[in-house]
Amino acid sequence: MSLLNSCKTRRDPPIERPAVYLPAMWPLSLQNLIADTWAAWRWRQRLRRLLQQEARGEARLGEARAAVQQGAQERLPVIAARFAERRRQCQD
Incomplete structure (x- = not known):
């Protein structure tokens, strides 16, 4: 069951860096x-x-x-x- 092989579109797209990043916002890495x-x-x-x-x-x-x-x-x-590695590969 390899998660790294496919870059199917997720229901929730990965969180991208906003154009304006305010100090009060949560860190993107935490999100x-x-x-x-x-x-x-x-x-x-x-x-x-399933089991x-x-x-x-x-x-x-x-x-x-x-x-x-x-x-x-x-x-x-x-x-x-x-999951994080798959997200990073699909973002590139």
């Missing part, structure tokens, strides 16, 4: 960190939900089960770092 962490958490929850559905017999994963299980057990900062 991107929050967005990447939220997306990583949602992605991991989807994988965990639960397979356990109940509602879904079949077949050979992808090992990859889904690995992704569901992965630490959130690792997943968020992959």
Whole structure:
């Protein structure tokens, strides 16, 4: 399950540097960190939900089960770092 291979358009485009950046604004890096962490958490929850559905017999994963299980057990900062790298590649 590689997140780095595709640069599909996201529903929420990455936060870009505004024309005017005021000191009272949140740092853009913090905004991107929050967005990447939220997306990583949602992605991991989807994988965990898929494993639960397979356990109940509602879904079949077949050979992808090992990859889904690995992704569901992965630490959130690792997943968020992959999302951030993908965002940086798609911005360039």
